[in-house]
Amino acid sequence: MIYDSLDSFLQTGNSAIAKGPVAMIFVEDLTEVEGTIRHHLKIGFASILVLSPVHPELPEDLMEIIHLITWNTLADGALEAAVNSISVAAPQGTWMYYCYNAEYLMYPFMETRSVGELLAFHTEERRSAMLTYVIDLYARDLNEYPSAVAPQDAWFDKTGYYALAREDASDEYRAKDRQLDFYGGLRWRFEEHVPYLKRSIDRISLFVASPDVKMLPRHVFSDEEYNTYSCEWHHNLTASVASFRAAKALRANPGSRQEIHNFAWHNSVKFHWNSQQLLDLGLMEPGQWF
Structure with missing residues (x-):
């Protein structure tokens, strides 16, 4: 799923954070985005949110299962603002994880x-x-x-x-x-x-x-x-x-x-x-x- 903003995701994509653990991947550049996603899928995250100012080109098999959210990850306080907004929207007690691309x-x-x-x-x-x-x-x-x-x-x-x-x-x-x-x-x-x-x-x-x-x-x-x-x-x-x-x-x-x-x-x-x-x-x- 693709969302044109974090607000749009929070309004319509709540099912993506209904069950954890949830991984939030913050994309700062287009280096190793696919590899980062595949690593965290492999170890068992139930849902993966990819927040990026520019949508990376990803294989169809990944686009079918991730949630791609437009977000300016390079802005001051962008990490804290997104993490706090998403964690508040998630059911209390849900395990959350965050990282950047190439991590x-x-x-x-x-x-x-x-x-x-x-x-x-x-x-x-x-x-x-x-x-x-x-x-x-x-x-x-x-x-x-x-x-x-x-x-x-x-x-x-x-x-x-x-x-x-x-x-x-x-x-x-x-x-x-x-x-x-x-x-x-x-x-x-x-x-x-x-x-x-x-x-x-x-x-x-x-x-x-x-x-x-x-x-x-x-x-x-x-x-x-x-x-x-x-x-x-x-x-x-x-x-x-x-x-x-x-x-x-x-x-x-x-x-x-x-x-x-x-x-x-x-x-x-x-x-x-x-x-x-x-x-x-x-x-x-x-x-x-x-």
Whole structure:
């Protein structure tokens, strides 16, 4: 289905968000749109919304099952406005997910378990959101792949990740409970080209729709419990979002493009597109899910 605006979708397309989990894919350019959609279909999302200022050309088999919504994803606050509007319209308790094009959700045991099973277990753990780490992917050879996007030859950093306590704005002497700011990847290695507020790699990508909870800037939510990495009594599941977004931006920006000739370094490893690799490197957590 095609909708000429978000308002049109919310008025006539409610059946698309009647049952979760629902994936919202925000298209910033036309790179890897089809691959992004197919990845999230494969892992079991019940419905996929594609929000884009320009309609990408997609095969007929995808156009029959996705919901393509005209939306200016590059406008200030566009992400938060769309996520909040859609989550309020969805039945309370529906699991929602968002990402950009050329990003791919990875989670423990995804080779044999669907995203629905993942979130069913997380719900049983009395969790309403899941922390994800954005893992920067990049092509090893930028001469062959000038945009740095190459799913068939993707690489990432195996080390260089760290976390800092998240400061509580209401109390300068106290850190927020069970919240951390995570850093690493290309945003860390090339931080001189990345605005300070965009350097962290943590994102609450999966969350339960609620009319009382709003998404805020910097990928967090108004309910502080949504922003925690685990509950108070034991470790919980976390996931990763494998993403070419930072590499694309560093190659598209004229300043960084002139200075960066290679993303590869001695700690680069080939991305195998499986969950075990990320589990072994500590880039996601299985919690109590065995």
